[in-house]
Amino acid sequence: MRRARRRRTFHPSNEDLLLGTPDFGEALAVIAGVERKAHYLAMDLPHSDDCFVVAFPAETTEAFLEGHVQAFVYLGGVPTRTLYDNTKIAVAKILGGMERQRTRAFSELESHYLFADKFGRPAKGNDKPGPHGQVFVRGVVRARWKVGYARRNFMVPVPRFASREAFNAHLEAACSKRRERRLRGHTETIGERYERDRAAMLPLPVTSYEACEKISARVSSLSLVRYRGNDYSVPTEYGHRQVLVKGFVHEVVIACASEIVARHQRSYERETVVFDPLHYLALLEQKTRALDQAAPLASWQLPDCFALLRRLLEARLKKHGSREYVQVLRLMETFDLSEVTQAIEDALKLGTISFDAVRHLLLCRIERRPPRLDMENDPHLPLAQVHTTQAADYMALLVEVCA
Secondary structure, three states, X not given: OOOOOOOOOOOOOOOOOOEEEEEEEEXXXXXXXXXXXXXXEEEEEOOOOEEEEEEEOOOXXXXXXXXXXXXXXXXXXXXXXXXXXXXXXXXXXXXEOOEEEEOHHHHHHHHHHOOEEEEOOOOOHHHOOOHHHOOEEEOOEEEOHHHHHHHXXXXXXXXEEOOHHHHHHHHHHHHHHHXXXXXXXXXXXXXXXXXXXXXXXXXOOOOOOXXXXXXXXXXXXXXXXXXXXXXXXXXXHHOOOEEEEEEOXXXXXXXXXXXXXXXXXXXXXOOOEEOOHHHHHHHHHHOHHHOOOOHHHHOOOOOHHHHHHHHHHHHHHOHHHHHHHHHHHXXXXXXXXXXXXXXXXXXXXXXXXXXXXXXXXXXXXXXXXXXXXXXXXXXXXXXXXXXXXXXXXXXXHHHXXXX
């Protein structure tokens, strides 16, 4: 005899003024013409039904932290308690009952904002309140109501935006507009009820929180540091040294001791190498024969005047021309590309083809003073040929006047 299937039942929850409930969800979005999976963090306040949604390229530790930072700023305060699933981003180990060993990143977040946490029991979705207290459970995946609501109302049809920033601006505007709604069973709008939530929240800290994942790594012999399956370059002087990698949502920052030595745009591809050509110029200045084979410079797009300057330097100075060209490139360690480009163009117009001339013209332009090039100290520069005037030469002028 087949047993009757038991259906779950739920009790209405007591909506808490001080409670916040963040969760991740997934949806498709077209960003810059490419369809991608958006991982969005949704945080809601059960008392007022207010919510905040922000999308990220991946569901990572830094996205989890950054989502909290942006949510707290949007809400204008910090809920005193937050309720979580047992996500590995926050929970390093379940110790039994309600005890959890928290991850270092989540502990830092709690210590900065001073909120308390509460974790649901594994596979017990009724620990977490949704509208009227219910929540739907499929195995270990809990499809929270706010995650589904955000996808159906903010991301259907598939959103199309030129950038992730524009996409997130759309999501924030949708959350703000939702505050004007009055939900069934309430006489006040979401925004009016939210004001009571905000009054009960903790104030935002004076200092901002650094929402990043921190790991220790060692620089390889190729001056590369591996983070999340990708390699990022650092200056060659830091080869074989221990560094601290800070992984933000859109940026990777590498520090050695107390000094930041490299910044890169975050890559979410796999097994890619992200170079900064400036990191290898000091070494290439000593090994100029490797200039054409250097991988970090292969995809470096520079204005046409750089190639022309190199040809003229190598034509006049032979092997020393390559070294002077690298020295010109190294000016971009200190100055902007546009400033160096203008100095090279000025040098080409004046016919002063050398590193010293480019540097002098660059400094003169920045300091707004006229250039004074000393040709005698640069014997390889083309000198003007001026003949000594003879008295007989003036007769030619008289002939022209009489004519």
